[in-house]
Amino acid sequence: MKVEQERSIARRQRIVDAALEVFSRRGYRDAAMDEIASEAETSKGGLYFHFPNKQAIFLALLDRTARLLRERAEEAITAHDGPLARLDAALLVVIRTFAGHRSLARLFLIEAFGAGREFNRRMAEIHAEFAELITRHLDEAVAQGAIQPLDTKLAGKAWFGALNEVVTAWVLDDEPGRLEDSYPALRVLLLRSVGVLEQEGPRTGV
Amino acid sequence: MKVEQERSIARRQRIVDAALEVFSRRGYRDAAMDEIASEAETSKGGLYFHFPNKQAIFLALLDRTARLLRERAEEAITAHDGPLARLDAALLVVIRTFAGHRSLARLFLIEAFGAGREFNRRMAEIHAEFAELITRHLDEAVAQGAIQPLDTKLAGKAWFGALNEVVTAWVLDDEPGRLEDSYPALRVLLLRSVGVLEQEGPRTGV
Amino acid sequence: MKVEQERSIARRQRIVDAALEVFSRRGYRDAAMDEIASEAETSKGGLYFHFPNKQAIFLALLDRTARLLRERAEEAITAHDGPLARLDAALLVVIRTFAGHRSLARLFLIEAFGAGREFNRRMAEIHAEFAELITRHLDEAVAQGAIQPLDTKLAGKAWFGALNEVVTAWVLDDEPGRLEDSYPALRVLLLRSVGVLEQEGPRTGV
Amino acid sequence: MKVEQERSIARRQRIVDAALEVFSRRGYRDAAMDEIASEAETSKGGLYFHFPNKQAIFLALLDRTARLLRERAEEAITAHDGPLARLDAALLVVIRTFAGHRSLARLFLIEAFGAGREFNRRMAEIHAEFAELITRHLDEAVAQGAIQPLDTKLAGKAWFGALNEVVTAWVLDDEPGRLEDSYPALRVLLLRSVGVLEQEGPRTGV
DNA sequence: GATGAATGAGCATTCATTCAT
DNA sequence: AATGAATGAATGCTCATTCAT
Structure with missing residues (x-):
């Protein structure tokens, strides 16, 4: 349990890190979820497992x-x-x-x-x-x-x-x-x- | 000629006015050329006759x-x-x-x-x-x-x-x-x- | 004017014909707009010019x-x-x-x-x-x-x-x-x- | 063993019950495995332990x-x-x-x-x-x-x-x-x- | 000059299915 | 047995731009 929770939190972190990278490279609108996903070394589906949508990532x-x-x-x-x-x-x-x-x-x-x-x-x-x-x-x-x-x-x-x-x-x-x-x-x-x-x-x- | 030039300038004016209206209503990205066109009482083609693209309208x-x-x-x-x-x-x-x-x-x-x-x-x-x-x-x-x-x-x-x-x-x-x-x-x-x-x-x- | 109207109506016809073909081949849900478009020999955008969405085509x-x-x-x-x-x-x-x-x-x-x-x-x-x-x-x-x-x-x-x-x-x-x-x-x-x-x-x- | 078999059968029952609920609420296509899972008080993985896929649940x-x-x-x-x-x-x-x-x-x-x-x-x-x-x-x-x-x-x-x-x-x-x-x-x-x-x-x- | 029909690349989002734990 | 995280293919829809008429 503990381990999984930690991993999940780490993954969220990684996604937000990737988002910073991509959003500031492309701007919010031009940032594609695909690019955030690959920057975070996960899949598009993975993004949506941790966040309900693009906006939520930006807000986070x-x-x-x-x-x-x-x-x-x-x-x-x-x-x-x-x-x-x-x-x-x-x-x-x-x-x-x-x-x-x-x-x-x-x-x-x-x-x-x-x-x-x-x-x-x-x-x-x-x-x-x-x-x-x-x-x-x-x-x-x-x-x-x-x-x-x-x-x-x-x-x-x-x-x-x-x-x-x-x-x-x-x-x-x-x-x-x-x-x-x-x-x-x-x-x-x-x-x-x-x-x-x-x-x-x-x-x-x- | 003179008259036509004036008309053309007036048309540009009207487009830029419409653009102000629509851009500030929707934001740049969410403003559709369609909406600007109808706000300017012209057609999409008309927009492109006077401006090369969306960006140019915004810049103007x-x-x-x-x-x-x-x-x-x-x-x-x-x-x-x-x-x-x-x-x-x-x-x-x-x-x-x-x-x-x-x-x-x-x-x-x-x-x-x-x-x-x-x-x-x-x-x-x-x-x-x-x-x-x-x-x-x-x-x-x-x-x-x-x-x-x-x-x-x-x-x-x-x-x-x-x-x-x-x-x-x-x-x-x-x-x-x-x-x-x-x-x-x-x-x-x-x-x-x-x-x-x-x-x-x-x-x-x- | 007359000619264009006729052409537009003909296009709608062609789209609905294509839709019949594709819907009855795949079923409503499995019919992709892409396939209807190519069956109608037009583009996806063309579909959406004539109909607001997939449902509307089916309804028509x-x-x-x-x-x-x-x-x-x-x-x-x-x-x-x-x-x-x-x-x-x-x-x-x-x-x-x-x-x-x-x-x-x-x-x-x-x-x-x-x-x-x-x-x-x-x-x-x-x-x-x-x-x-x-x-x-x-x-x-x-x-x-x-x-x-x-x-x-x-x-x-x-x-x-x-x-x-x-x-x-x-x-x-x-x-x-x-x-x-x-x-x-x-x-x-x-x-x-x-x-x-x-x-x-x-x-x-x- | 006996007990476990019974438990397994009961679980299948519960899944099928949940499926009836969800399928008739949403229709087959719009019913998500997630929703069936939570209605059956189990997890998505649980569903797939008992049934090979969505179709099989519907068929059952x-x-x-x-x-x-x-x-x-x-x-x-x-x-x-x-x-x-x-x-x-x-x-x-x-x-x-x-x-x-x-x-x-x-x-x-x-x-x-x-x-x-x-x-x-x-x-x-x-x-x-x-x-x-x-x-x-x-x-x-x-x-x-x-x-x-x-x-x-x-x-x-x-x-x-x-x-x-x-x-x-x-x-x-x-x-x-x-x-x-x-x-x-x-x-x-x-x-x-x-x-x-x-x-x-x-x-x-x- | 103007129109509206057409194009097609682009994109967020969904979801059945898989699998390490 | 069970979980939940991860995957990735699939798809409806948008919209700037083009162009024949």
């Missing part, structure tokens, strides 16, 4: 990615003190994660929209989640008097959008530089936008 | 939209003095244009990606153009001493991204409020991000 | 067949006088029609059921129509005093069923004799069942 | 049903004297059996055809068997002088067909009445068709 991939980002961000957050430092660390971690997984970034920021009306709601939710995370910390910063009161909801969206665009441009760049290198300047802009003029960057490694 | 639509935005932005720009005021006016005009054409916004910000790998390059260019417009004015503001030197290229992307996200969230909102209402706060954020603390909004009408 | 075929039978039956009916003679002529015509088109009989009596729940209602209607035709004439025979009063609704079903089974057995027979040869005896049985002991057969040719 | 069900009908009919037959009384009793028992098992009737009279070319032969046999049972008794009635000589083979088919159609119409009726109520009138028709004008109905219970 989306959720896995969102979870990964969220977990890393939260980890970074708990490792720091003070709302702005935490936010700072979280954004850096997001940048770094995408920097290390360009195809994942492409999937998350580009393919996910346009994959069909059905995904728009889910993507809106994911965007909203991240924007809210930012909003929450800005609210706390306001509460602690670290920054002046402001429309934190809007700021959450704006920060997320700024980050988003920087990463998107990097994804679509034919000869991309190092994504992480954009962060320091972006950080200054974002902090200034809420009225923080100086603050040291996070001391997280590398 | 994209370019028409980009041109519209650019023209309006430039108009606003020439109506103002000083790089920051001009930028301010341009962004406001973009916001207002999208506010008045939600389906166009959806098309431009959501469908355009995911319409297929072939469009990504074009979209990247369009994004870049707008980011560069911002960068240009920020550069000028730096040159005039209105703001402190900064990474204006990055700031261009960030500003555009912030704007983008605010509009996107509005497009995907089931019960959207008035998009224009977000602008004043966004404006403050953006200006602050480049170190400008106070500045009156543009006096553009309504 | 069913209706065409039912219409053919009805028309021939009515023709025979108007050529005779007296309800029993008319009925007699109608049944004979049905028998003869099936005798001349074994695959059509197979389709109509065997494939049509079992082609899927969706067809059952239609088939029930068709059966009912024929049974009612019989019932109507029996009613008239009663009204004219040619036969004693009886449950004509039930008799309609029973007569139709008897006919049906005789034809079905012939269709499924590996070495079938001449279907028409069964008619005289069947005729005697049916007439006797409503109390008519003697009556000459119809004088319709061959 | 068909044969079980035919056997049931035959046994009940024979029972009724031996309980009566005289060929016509026996026939009468047999038909009544068939009617009553179907009346009590509508899904079984649907399966036997409707799904069984159209389940695929492979079943046609078997169904033809089953029909023939019942027709022959009728023929046999009519032959005996002729031999005993109870009825005048006639084409008893044809009459067998016709009787069976009449019965068949009455039951089929009832199966396909959305708001069916009591099937048994049709029998007395049908009986009169059938008997008259072979020249018997009066005869009391069978005295079989209820």
